[in-house]
Amino acid sequence: MSTPRSVVLERLAYTFAAPVLAVAPNVYPDSPVNTVVRLAGVAGIGGWILAAKSDETGTGRKILRWSPLVLAAAVDVTAKITTGWGPYWTDALLAAGWAAAGYLVMPFSRHARRGHRPALATPAPLLAPAPAPEPAPAPANDGADQLTRRARMLWEQAGMPARTHIVKATRHPGQQHDMTILLRASETGRPITSLTEAVVAAPFGVHSSDVVLAEVAIQPGRQGGPGWMEARITPDANQRRRTKPTAQERWTDRVGGPRGGAPGSELVHRTRDDERGVTFYRAKMADSTDTPRIDLAKVCRGLGLPEDDSCVFVLIDGNEFLISAFDEPPLSAIFPATRELLTPDAKGMFVCGYTITGQPVKNMVFQHDKNAAAHGLILGVSRSGKTQYFAINMAAQSLAGQVVWLSTVRKDEKTTVLGRYIDRQGSNALWMARQLRAAKALCEIRAEMPWPHDGQPHDYKPGDPRCPYRQLNVYADEFMTAAQDGDFGEFIQKDGDDLTVTGLKYGIGFDAAGQSPFAHNGFSTEMKDNLRQNSRPVIFNMGSPAATRKAAEGTMENAYDVPTIPARYSRSEGSAIERAMRGEADPENGVSTGGVAVIVLDNGRAVLMRSLYADFDTDLADLFPDEVNRLTDHEISELEKRGLWGDWTREPDPGEFWPEPKDDDGDDGEGWSRRRGGGGGGKGGGGRGTKSGGRRSEQVASPRQALEAIKSLTDA
Numbered sequence: 001m002s003t004p005r006s007v008v009l010e011r012l013a014y015t016f017a018a019p020v021l022a023v024a025p026n027v028y029p030d031s032p033v034n035t036v037v038r039l040a041g042v043a044g045i046g047g048w049i050l051a052a053k054s055d056e057t058g059t060g061r062k063i064l065r066w067s068p069l070v071l072a073a074a075v076d077v078t079a080k081i082t083t084g085w086g087p088y089w090t091d092a093l094l095a096a097g098w099a100a101a102g103y104l105v106m107p108f109s110r111h112a113r114r115g116h117r118p119a120l121a122t123p124a125p126l127l128a129p130a131p132a133p134e135p136a137p138a139p140a141n142d143g144a145d146q147l148t149r150r151a152r153m154l155w156e157q158a159g160m161p162a163r164t165h166i167v168k169a170t171r172h173p174g175q176q177h178d179m180t181i182l183l184r185a186s187e188t189g190r191p192i193t194s195l196t197e198a199v200v201a202a203p204f205g206v207h208s209s210d211v212v213l214a215e216v217a218i219q220p221g222r223q224g225g226p227g228w229m230e231a232r233i234t235p236d237a238n239q240r241r242r243t244k245p246t247a248q249e250r251w252t253d254r255v256g257g258p259r260g261g262a263p264g265s266e267l268v269h270r271t272r273d274d275e276r277g278v279t280f281y282r283a284k285m286a287d288s289t290d291t292p293r294i295d296l297a298k299v300c301r302g303l304g305l306p307e308d309d310s311c312v313f314v315l316i317d318g319n320e321f322l323i324s325a326f327d328e329p330p331l332s333a334i335f336p337a338t339r340e341l342l343t344p345d346a347k348g349m350f351v352c353g354y355t356i357t358g359q360p361v362k363n364m365v366f367q368h369d370k371n372a373a374a375h376g377l378i379l380g381v382s383r384s385g386k387t388q389y390f391a392i393n394m395a396a397q398s399l400a401g402q403v404v405w406l407s408t409v410r411k412d413e414k415t416t417v418l419g420r421y422i423d424r425q426g427s428n429a430l431w432m433a434r435q436l437r438a439a440k441a442l443c444e445i446r447a448e449m450p451w452p453h454d455g456q457p458h459d460y461k462p463g464d465p466r467c468p469y470r471q472l473n474v475y476a477d478e479f480m481t482a483a484q485d486g487d488f489g490e491f492i493q494k495d496g497d498d499l500t501v502t503g504l505k506y507g508i509g510f511d512a513a514g515q516s517p518f519a520h521n522g523f524s525t526e527m528k529d530n531l532r533q534n535s536r537p538v539i540f541n542m543g544s545p546a547a548t549r550k551a552a553e554g555t556m557e558n559a560y561d562v563p564t565i566p567a568r569y570s571r572s573e574g575s576a577i578e579r580a581m582r583g584e585a586d587p588e589n590g591v592s593t594g595g596v597a598v599i600v601l602d603n604g605r606a607v608l609m610r611s612l613y614a615d616f617d618t619d620l621a622d623l624f625p626d627e628v629n630r631l632t633d634h635e636i637s638e639l640e641k642r643g644l645w646g647d648w649t650r651e652p653d654p655g656e657f658w659p660e661p662k663d664d665d666g667d668d669g670e671g672w673s674r675r676r677g678g679g680g681g682g683k684g685g686g687g688r689g690t691k692s693g694g695r696r697s698e699q700v701a702s703p704r705q706a707l708e709a710i711k712s713l714t715d716a
Contacts, residue, residue: 041073191226254302261298337612376511380540460507480514
């Protein structure tokens, strides 16, 4: 048996150091060797102190480890103090005893290594394998069924994953492999940790996506909490879910997920209406405080529906929303107008159209809640359905006993037909300007008209039989174009602004129509605010979905989701990619969206509707009352006194729109037919310049008027 090298080296050190400890102090008292030995002894004493103060185990071993240094210093000091070699050779005996003690004890070679490596001569013991954790035995005679016993066997073969034990396994009804296993920690009072879907799936040979872990609630007679876990293993159900999912499963997997078209939503129910050819998907947000964020195209792809705006619509109501998927474009249907639908009720409401879901949409002929007349704001490009809407709106107002005036910039067939059923109708900017002036004057006239019951004037009260006058509705079609007219635009815009402010309390409603609701196109901010606050704006197609949305938001106090109105409704047929590969043309199956509009309801919500259809090719007498409603004789006589009644298409009277020229101007009267009033009737350029300059110097109040005044000086 060989001696370890560390032991041999340590014994040699003691053997050679012992003579030095005995000789050096006696022969060489001032030798540095003595200093080194004493310093080593001081270090050894420091090691003793630290070992004694330490709270760790092994204090005795540490003291024994430092003892050779301390004892060597003690021998050196003793040898130096004694005279010579001391009595009976004491110095030599102490050095020999120190070497013998170190030779037998060997503190460094035996105690300096914490690992206690075996000696080289000692045969290395074989490492025994770590004992496998003993599985907690199942309770004897616990009545486990065959499925539970088989599951426990697989679980034990896998080494009791996550140190858990299967309490019970329950097979799902009608499934061959699907089951739910109830797990508990093998050690009582220890929570289940490091248990994942993959850990559960491995013993049963299924995919990790087929495993769902859930906490176990505390139930009477059974514990719960962190020491228990439930695992649902459903390979059969997931296979069916991937191939033939239910509506609820499809919504959860493809729509309500984080990457779906409506993240965070849950399907409430799916309803099919075969009679109307529509499928409804009603859903809500899982968190009632969330707001639906819907990407309609992604929802369609998730539900396997064609991405078609003309057939798929969304309606949002708080944290709930409704997806309506129609077989055919619902707004391509025609809803004929009838007198029953257009007859207003006691609150002044009549049916003006239907939504995509078949709900009737109502508008008002007066404001019952505000006890006042109602304005109107109707927007849309040419051929979008504005004039059609005029017909049903005027019919409803006429059926309510109200008077209607209609002015347009240019004459057309439909407005001429409507003129036969209303009080007055004209077709140029001059006629519109006179119409607005007469309506403004009616405000003053009605403010002084006495009511028969007490002989005193009162504000207009819709539906009050004591009111001595009828509500008047003034229509201004293409108001944007008329407000930019070079001759009468400034008067039209100014009088229109005044009428929207003052007309309601005197029973006069202003219905403006055009292709833009913005200030730079004639609609001042004051006019737009009054119109949208006292009406239900109706916005037809504005030329593009973006323009329609912008116009609708311009009539609303806040920006809400505005439905899209495409140029035409067309169904998606086949694959566009396949047609492109074959070089085929896209199918031309578009349906006009004329008559489709966005109406802004009282709560600020924009609703897509199809307005009722009035056929101008037939007699409209069925929609209007038998007799046309007119102003009272008193109102007409007062307007005549002010020179505001009669033929509104006649040439402008002197002083009607601009100041009357002075007598010395020599005007022959013909010039009043022109923009600057009599400018063209003079014989010379100087006379016209004098009249124009004198008149404009009194009326320059806007940049446009200033520009006209500058132009009038160019003939000097």
